[in-house]
Amino acid sequence: MNKESIKSATLTVLVIISLFFTWNMWNLQPSYEEFQNNSFFESVPIGPERRTPYQVIRPKQLYIHTPEAHFSTLDDQYLEALWTEMQDWNYSLGNNKNIAQTYTEENFNNWIHSKAEAKIELRFLDGIPLETMKSMFEWDTDTNDSINFDRIYLNVPNEKEAQKVYFVSTENLKIVETSVNLPDANQFVSTIYNKKSEFTSYFAFETDVGNEIMLPENKIELDSYQYLTDEIGDERFKDALFSNPRLVKQDVNFSSNRYTDSKRELNIFPNEHLVRFVNPTLSESSILEEYLLLEQSINYLNDHGGWTDDYLLFNIDKSNQQIRYVMSIGSIPVLTSTEEYFGPTMISQRWGQNEIAIYERPSYQLMTQISSSNPISLISGKEVAEILKADQSIDKSKIENIYIAYELGGSTDQKYVKLTPSWCIEMKDGTLMKLNGNQGRDKGGLE
Structure with missing residues (x-):
């Protein structure tokens, strides 16, 4: 075989090898769509709102x-x-x-x-x-x-x-x-x-342990409101709370829509307008200081767009590693009516091992104010103080605060809710009670 024949044969072999590797490279790599959807999936926030x-x-x-x-x-x-x-x-x-x-x-x-x-x-x-x-x-x-x-x-x-x-x-x-x-x-x-x-004149009402609570001297008049609500879809919560929704499977049962990725679980209760997300964490979790809890709590809500309404920090429970935010109209808290229950008005987070463990929140948001009624007259702070002094069943030393709040209530199968002003008593253990004007208190109250 002469030199030219050897060169031609070698060239042919190299071309065949090159074609073989090219064919493998094009046929064995994953499609761009699969690569995009599976390998680099990012959760999608519920909304764009972020809060400082x-x-x-x-x-x-x-x-x-x-x-x-x-x-x-x-x-x-x-x-x-x-x-x-x-x-x-x-x-x-x-x-x-x-x-x-x-x-x-x-x-x-x-x-x-x-x-x-x-x-x-x-x-x-x-x-x-x-x-x-x-x-x-x-x-x-x-x-x-x-x-x-x-x-x-x-x-x-x-x-x-x-x-x-x-x-x-x-x-x-x-x-x-x-x-x-x-x-x-x-x-x-x-x-x-x-x-x-x-401004309105106020006076200092002191409980049995010297806890000073400021109350208005005279009656307070506030409008009640009616709002149209918007239900946040299940898919939006699924895409926001799971790191990879492609792995999530749905199980629809009688009381809730259940989603799980075999570790975490998302339950959405349509009849209660409630979302509950559970992420099992190590039982031996470190206790974080309140400021660290607050920092990661706000970051968590910012990351998945959880600020769907105006919310105000309600309380920090260091021992249980729990933080709650309450819906608000201006600076007035919005609390749940047990008389005409529509859904929760608080965002609650429990943390463990620097991870969210339990996350509960409303599945709806307030959208459009439809109407406001004539002002509702609430009893004065003087009358509130008189009722509490006369009611021996209330331990005054366990009263944490007394303030005016809005009750949110409505039919759970409708999109409309009514916000009605009312007096609220907050106890040191977190219990909330409604004061029904001159008729005294409602033990079921607000919670």
Whole structure:
């Protein structure tokens, strides 16, 4: 065989080998559609809404205290304006490195009720960790104190004085004093203070253990509302909560629509407008501090678009690693009516081993306000206090709070709900009871 024949044979073999590998490469690789849908699937959020901590962790009510009287309003325009403005302030602790000043109960109450200066007060539904406050505000000092604040007080200074902001823990009798050297802060606080004539007169009602609750002197009138709701589809929850919905199988039974990927389970109860997602975690789970719970809780809801309505932080339960958010209209909580049950109004999360363990929430969202009725007149705070004093079955020492809320009720097979204002009593164990005007209380109440 001559040299030219060898070259031709070798070339032919190389061409055949090249064709063989090319054929294998084209025929053995997965299709683009399969590659896209299976290997790189990402969960799809329920909606685009994301919230920052200060939008969810908000005061419930604003009070103005003068040396002679107390004032407040359920119109949240001033509360929202002040809370937003405070995010831009820089809080100075000065030379006080041991920032938390601990008081005796007598001195603490004297400071709270001091008539030496006027104050504006912001109250929360539950204590907010110091670390969370620091993440929302600009602090000039790094601190390691573990304190939960449930109130903020602002003095009403003269023009040339620094604005004082006090972060207060009524549970631990601790106060953190900060200064804001910003003329606009003084002016903003003074402007709100000077609006007190537009507010309602309040008084302090004290429980048997000295828990001070602010109540209105006179009757309160609030509109009731009717809303059209929108049911969030099962597929949207499935695509948002499972990491790979392609592995999820559906099992429709009598009471719920059940979805599972063999580990996690999603149950949607159409008749109760309830979603329950269970993710089994290790039983030996570490206890996270409240600020870490809050951080991962808000991130979790942001990641899957869970903010389908306005929600307000309701409470943090460190021992059970649980956080709850309550639906709100303005700053007024929306609670479930047991008399005409439609569905839940709270988002509840329980965490374990840094993973969501149990997640419960409404399967609906409020869409369009259809109508509002004539104002409903609620009994005054004085009458509320009289009813509670006369009712010996209520342990006053176990009352955590008393406030006005909206009851959400309606027929479960309809898309319409009604929101009706009502007095609510919150006990220290989390029980919620409705106060039925002059007719006393309803033990079933609100929950």
